[in-house]
Amino acid sequence: MLKTKDKKKIVEAHRVHDKDTGSAEVQVALLTKRIDELTGHLKKHPKDNHSRKGLLMMVSKRKKFLEYLQKKNKASYEKLIKKLGLRK
Secondary structure, three states, X not given: OOOHHHHHHHHHHHOOOOOOOOXXXXXXXXXXXXXXXXXXXXXXXXXXXXXXXXXXXXXXXXHHHHHHHHHHOHHHHHHHHHHHOOOO
């Protein structure tokens, strides 16, 4: 679970404008952080199938956001995947 401080830092790093908290860029960044944390949990607890299903749902949701972003704003998409270290 993300702490409020961590969440604020991520939002500030990836927001598009001053009051942005829900753009695709911010949501992808937050999902990426949660996915990383849950991946670590599943390495310690490999039989936790409920958490594994949640992880798969988060990965799917992030993929949909990235596809949307790629269609809408290619430059922002490229910048975001480099910044987060996704793909390539």
